[in-house]
Structure formats: structure tokens, C-alpha cells
Amino acid sequence: MPVALAVHGLAKRYGSVEALKGVDLVVDEGELVGLLGPNGAGKSTLVKIAVGLVRPSSGGAEVAGARAGSRAARASLGYLAELFRFPGWYTADEVLVLHQRLSGSRGGAAERRRLLELVALEDAAGRRVEGMSKGMQQRLGVAQALVGEPRILLLDEPTSALDPVGRRTVRLLLEELRGRGVSVLLNSHLLSEIELVCDRVAILLGGELVAAGTPAELSRPRGIELETDEGVRRIAGAVRADAPRIVAEAVAAGRQVYGVRVLTSTLEDTYLEAVGGETD
Amino acid sequence: MSSFAAIVEYGFREAVRRKVFAVVVLLTAVFLVLFWLANHFVFDQLGNITPPRDINVDTRTFAGAFLTGLAMFATLFLGVVLAVFLTIGVVSGDAERGLLQPLVVRPVGRSTLLLSRFAGAAGVCVAYVLTVYVAAMVITGLTGHWWPDRIMWPGLELAGGVVIVIALSLLGSIVLSSTANGIAVFMLFGGGLVAGLLASIGHALNSHAIKHASTIAAWALPFEGLYQDALRMITASTSGLTGFLLQLGPFGGAYVHGWTIRIWALAYLVAVGAVALFAFRRKNL
Secondary structure: OOOOEEEEEEEEEEOOEEEEEEEEEEEOOOOEEEEEOOOOOOHHHHHHHHHOOOOOOEEEEEEOOEEOOOHHHHHOEEEEOOOOOOOOOOEHHHHHHHHHHHHOOOOHHHHHHHHHHHOOOHHHOOOEHHHOOHHHHHHHHHHHHOOOOOOEEEEEOOOOOOOHHHHHHHHHHHHHHHHOOOEEEEEOOOHHHHHHHOOEEEEEEOOEEEEEEOHHHHOOEEEEEEEEOOEEEEEOOOOHHHHHHHHHHHHHOOOOEEEEEEEEOOHHHHHHHHOOOOOO | OHHHHHHHHHHHHHHHHOHHHHHHHHHHHHHHHHHHHHHHHHHHOHHHOOOOOOOOOOHHHHHHHHHHHHHHHHHHHHHHHHHHHHHOOOOHHHHHHOOOHHHHOOOOOHHHHHHHHHHHHHHHHHHHHHHHHHHHHHHHHHHHOOOOOOOHHHHHHHHHHHHHHHHHHHHHHHHOOHHHHHHHHHHHHHHHHHHHHHHHHHHHHOOHHHHHHHHHHHHHOHHHHHHHHHHHHHOOOOOHHHHHHHHHOOOOOOOOOOHHHHHHHHHHHHHHHHHHHHHHHHOOO
């Protein structure tokens, strides 16, 4: 079975601006990959090329083995744009009916009910979009992306308008989807969220892929923290294997040891290192 | 087919939900009431109009055709207003608002999407134009006992003219922002009207250059050519001095006519549609 998303040497130029400079990225079946990078890094452009909204200048992308933008590719994916809107006069149920018709889904009312339950909107099926909060619309957007049981889901900032409860709902949903074998490419600014749910992380900067790997692979050892009766001491350069020796030496020296902690960099540290401290 | 129908229905619901639709319906109702009043007073006073003895003019035909011609202009104008406001933002406008992207990524095909939006807008506008045209014709017919020489052709040609404006507006919506597109399409429509007026001036002055310029403009903007042909059709069987005066009348010219302009209008529509489809397929959203 082909990988869910394969991007090779992808480049995109808008006039004099190079949004992407030859990016390679693969999302395997059932894998949840987080895409990170500051604004203007090329994340949304990459996602838009994958879903067929933007034409690449060179290189290419394949979705489930089909050329990105082709009918077969679009039939395999679900997409939530960063900035999207549904017609205000449609109800939540009608939005899903429209997308069922467009995607050729035969799920009917049962699929719509299940999707609305997944995003905690089961009580809002008959409510018009114009009467929904931004967060509810965002969750409806996620439900819309899931119409037709896509093999891969491309989500561009899916939690940007959600409160903590809404974010948790989406996070649990992503974990459930992974359990069902659905691949996800998650473009988000929320590092903690990506760290919590993603199998792998790719960091873009200036249109180039500057780091990629699992959160564990991307983390760096940052020493060991030892808590004794003298207080907390940080031993820089020490790694996990050094912990027993450090504790033994402290005990031998007559210290009371209350705790020991192996320090590793967070995804935020890795991200800031990768982008050179560049912020939005 | 289901996705085509889904987008047509989507466009139709959007059309009738818009405030501009309600405004056009209200304006139309006001227009038809005023038009009935005009017919009532004109035909009521018809007996008092006495042309010179040596001039043989059928006053009823002249008044009926005059009023129907004015109604046709109003129908075309209102139809174009409706068409433009329903389509100026179908691509760029909807993309800016984020309405288009969720639809385009579905396995529908951009061509199907654009054609179905065209079909939805055309369905609304054609129904509107034919309704207003028939209503105005019936008002004149019942009030003044005068009916056009050709009943349906003029209405169909007016509707055809509006359909061409829809195609131009959809093409414009791919390359221009909503505001710029609205201005551009109304300027094109105004250009067509000027061409008709130029034709009348050219014929009155017997200026070959002005007539030639107006003819070129009417062919370049075939909604104007169809409008001129529609005007000609309402008095197609009227001859003599009445027919001559009607040709010079307030219609803004009825000099481009016949099957050639109809076939050209169809070819023009297909060409505009083909360019629009090509441009939409290549557009980055």
C-alpha cells in the first residue's frame, strides 16, 4: 500500500518569494505528523499543494499514490483550511450533507450523527452556522474534513479558535483516528499539542525542512537534576546512564538524596534551536 | 451528477438568500407598478394624439412598442444587476472568505464546480428575466391591447444577454477581486449601452464611422447585439413610417440582428466559458 503522503523536492515560488525550496516529507499509513515553523515558513503552502489548491513550481506530492490535486488524490483526503467558512444559513447537518454529496459518501444520516458526536456537536445538528461560536464552527470544520472516511487528514491550525476543552476534544479525536489507521498531517503553532499527539515532527524554516524525527529523537540531553539536603543541583553534560553513579556518589558523601531527574529538551527548546530563536 | 446538483443547489440557495435578491425583487415590483401606471395613462390618452394628416403612423403600435422597448431595457438592466451581484465573488471573493477551499478539495473537479455555479446563477437570472419580460408584455397587452410581433424570442434574447454577462462576471471573478470585477462588468455593460446609443446617433446623422464603431462594439459585447435583436423582434412585422420611426426610437438602436448575432453570441459564450475554465484550473487558491 502506498504511503499516505509523499512529498519530493517540492518547491513553490510566488513571484520573487520562494515559499518552498525543495522539501521532502513522508507521512506513513496511520502516522500522525506535526508540521511546525514560524509564519511564512511554507507550512500552509505545503498543505495547500498536497490538497490541490496550489500548483507547485517544481517537485511533486502524492496522496495515497495519486498525484496531488488529481480526483483520486482528493477522494482520499480530508482537509481543514486555516481560514475557512461555511455558509451561515446552512445548519451543521446540512454542511455535512453537502460534503457527503461532494465526496460521494454513502454514510447517510448515521455518518453525520457519528461525526457530530465525535466533535461534541451532537446537540447542534439543526443549528445554523451563523448562530455558532467560532469554536463550534472549527469543530464542525473538523467533522466536515472527516466526511467520507478519508485515508489522510490534513489539518491547518485546527485548534486555533478552540478553548482548552475544545482542544482536548480534537486531541482525543486525533488519537482515536490514529488508532483507526487514519494518517494525519497536523499544521499547528501549539508545540505542546504536537508534542502530545504526534508520532513525528517536521520543522520548516524559510521554505526548507530544518529538522524531522520523533519527539524523542529531536530532544537533546540537558543534564541531570539532583535534589539533596543541600538543595537542587544541576549536573550539566550528564546523561541518563550517569544517574546511578551520581546518586551513589552523593550518598557516599553523606548527602540525603530526595530526588533525581534526567533533563531533556522540550519540543519547544528543539523548535527554538531549529529556527534559531526566530519568532513570528 | 449528484455533486453537480449539489453545487447548483448551493448556488441557488446562496442567490435567494442574498439581500440583493430581495432588493431586486422589490425594485421589480415597484417597476411593474409604475409600468402599469405608464401604460394606463399613455393608452388612456391615445385618442388625443393626432398625427398630421399626411403622416400615416399607427399610434397604438408606436406607443405599445415604445413602452415595451423601455420595459425591455429595464428588464435587461435589472437582470444584469442581479447577475453581477450573484457572481462577482464566486471565485476570488469566496476564496478570500474561505468558502471556496472546502468545496474545491472535494473530488468534484474545478470545471464541474464552475459550471454548476454558472448553471445556478443562470437558472435564477433567466427565470427572473423571463418573468419580468412576460409580466411587462402582459401589462401592455391587457392595458393597451397591443402585443409584440414576436412573443418569446425577445425574452429569450434578453435572457441570453444576461447569461453572457454571467459568464463574463464569472471569468472576472477568477482574476479580479469582487469590487474590481463588479466595476469591470458594469463598465462593459455600460459600453454595450453606449454602442446602442451610438448606433442611433450614427443612423440619425448618417455617419458611417459612428455606425461602424457601434456595430463593432455590439459584436464585441454580444449581450448588446442580442438586446438590439430583441428590440427589432418586437416590431419585426411593422412596416411603413411606424416601423421607420420605431427604428429611430428610444430603444438605443436595433441595427445588429438576425441569426448571425445569435450564433455569434453562443460561440462567444462558449469561448468565455472555456477561458474561465482554463483560468480556474490554474488558479492558486
